[in-house]
Amino acid sequence: MKVLAISGSLRSGSYNTQLLRAAEELLPPEVDFVLYEGLKAVPPYDEDDDVQPAPPAVAALRGAVAEADAVLFATPEYNSSIPGSLKNALDWVSRPPATNALRNKPVAVVGASTGAFGAVWAQAELRKVLAAIGARVVDGEVAVGHAPTRVDEHGRLEDESLQEQLQETIEALLDEAESRSLILA
Amino acid sequence: MSITTDTRQALPVGTWSLDPVHSTIGFEVDYLAGAFRGQFREIAARLDASGETPVIAGSAKVASVDVKDENLSAHLQSPDFFDAERYPELSFESSEIERQGDRLTVRGGITIKGAERPVELTGTITDPIADPYGGERLGLKLETGINRNEFGVDWNSALPDGKPSLADDVKLTAELQFVREA
Numbered sequence: 001m002k003v004l005a006i007s008g009s010l011r012s013g014s015y016n017t018q019l020l021r022a023a024e025e026l027l028p029p030e031v032d033f034v035l036y037e038g039l040k041a042v043p044p045y046d047e048d049d050d051v052q053p054a055p056p057a058v059a060a061l062r063g064a065v066a067e068a069d070a071v072l073f074a075t076p077e078y079n080s081s082i083p084g085s086l087k088n089a090l091d092w093v094s095r096p097p098a099t100n101a102l103r104n105k106p107v108a109v110v111g112a113s114t115g116a117f118g119a120v121w122a123q124a125e126l127r128k129v130l131a132a133i134g135a136r137v138v139d140g141e142v143a144v145g146h147a148p149t150r151v152d153e154h155g156r157l158e159d160e161s162l163q164e165q166l167q168e169t170i171e172a173l174l175d176e177a178e179s180r181s182l183i184l185a
Numbered sequence: 186m187s188i189t190t191d192t193r194q195a196l197p198v199g200t201w202s203l204d205p206v207h208s209t210i211g212f213e214v215d216y217l218a219g220a221f222r223g224q225f226r227e228i229a230a231r232l233d234a235s236g237e238t239p240v241i242a243g244s245a246k247v248a249s250v251d252v253k254d255e256n257l258s259a260h261l262q263s264p265d266f267f268d269a270e271r272y273p274e275l276s277f278e279s280s281e282i283e284r285q286g287d288r289l290t291v292r293g294g295i296t297i298k299g300a301e302r303p304v305e306l307t308g309t310i311t312d313p314i315a316d317p318y319g320g321e322r323l324g325l326k327l328e329t330g331i332n333r334n335e336f337g338v339d340w341n342s343a344l345p346d347g348k349p350s351l352a353d354d355v356k357l358t359a360e361l362q363f364v365r366e367a
Contacts (some may be wrong), residue, residue, distance in 0.1 A: 096255075097255055097256045097258075097259035097260075098255060098258070104264070104270045131263070131340075132260065133263075134259055134260065134263035134265075135263075135264075136264045180270075184270075
C-alpha cells in the first residue's frame with residue numbers, strides 16, 4: 001500500500017508538511033509514504049498546454065497520484081480557501097475528467113493554520129473540489145489551529161486529541177484504500 | 186365493487202425479453218431553474234409472466250449514463266452520485282403487478298448505490314402486437330418518484346440564496362418494449 005502526501009504549503013518550515021510527517025509516523029510499517037515535493041513546479045493550467053505529452057511536472061504529479069493507493073492532503077487556508085497552487089495542481093490532475101488519476105481514489109484532508117481554526121474552511125473547500133473531481137473523500141477532519149504551539153521542534157503533534165484524530169483519519173483512509181483494492185482485485 | 190374485478194386482466198402469458206434499442210430507462214430531476222434529464226444506454230430487463238406471479242426485473246449500468254456533457258457524466262459516476270466503481274448497476278425487481286385495463290401498478294424493490302428501497306411504479310401496458318420482423322412484442326411505460334437521499338445520492342450545491350440547486354425528488358421512467366421469447 002502506498003500513500004501519497006500532498007502539502008498545500010510550499011514554505012520549507014510548513015506546518016502542513018510537518019502534519020503530513022506526523023501522519024507518516026502513524027502509518028503501519030508496511031505502508032509506503034511518499035511526500036510529493038513538486039507542487040511549485042506545476043505550471044498554471046492552460047488547456048492549450050494540456051496535450052500529450054503533458055508538461056513534465058504535470059506528468060510527474062499525475063503519475064504519482066495514479067501510483068498511490070490513497071492520497072493524504074494537508075492544506076493551509078488562504079483567504080478562507082485553499083492555496084491557488086494546490087487548486088491549480090488539482091485542476092491539472094482532474095483532466096481528462098472520465099479517466100483522471102484522482103477518480104475513485106481514496107483521499108483524506110487535514111490542515112494546519114497559525115490561527116485558531118486550523119484551516120477548517122480550506123479543508124471543506126478542498127473536500128468539495130476533490131469530490132467534484134471524482135475522488136473518494138473519506139470522513140475525518142484534523143484541524144490544527146495555533147500550529148506553532150501544537151507542533152514540537154521535530155514536527156510532532158504535541159496535542160493528544162489531535163494525534164488521535166489524525167490516527168483515525170489515517171485509519172479511515174487506509175480502510176477505504178483496502179476496500180477499494182478488494183473491489184478492483 | 187365488482188367493476189374493478191371485471192376490468193382486471195392478466196399480463197400476456199409467456200416470457201418476454203427486452204428490446205434494449207427501443208427501450209429507455211431514464212431519470213428527471215429539477216436542477217437550477219428547470220428539469221435535468223438523463224438516461225442509461227446499457228439496460229437489461231425481462232418479464233416473466235409464465236407462472237402464477239408475473240415478475241419484471243431490470244437493471245441499468247451506471248457507467249452508461251448518457252448526459253450531454255462528459256464532465257457531468259464523470260461526476261455522476263463518482264462517489265458524489267452513483268459511485269459506479271463500487272455500485273456498477275441500478276436494479277429493480279417486482280414483487281407484485283396489478284393490472285386494470287391498460288393501467289399497471291408494479292410494486293417491488295429498487296436498488297441504487299447498494300441501497301434497496303420499496304417502490305411503486307405506475308403506468309400503462311400495450312398488449313402484444315405482431316411486429317414487422319415476425320415477432321410479437323408488448324410495451325410498458327412506467328414511472329415512479331424516489332427521494333435520492335434515501336439512496337445516499339445526496340450531492341448538492343447551494344444557490345446564492347442558500348437554497349439547494351438540485352431537488353431531492355427524482356422521477357424515474359422506463360419505456361420498455363418486450364419481445365416474446367421463442
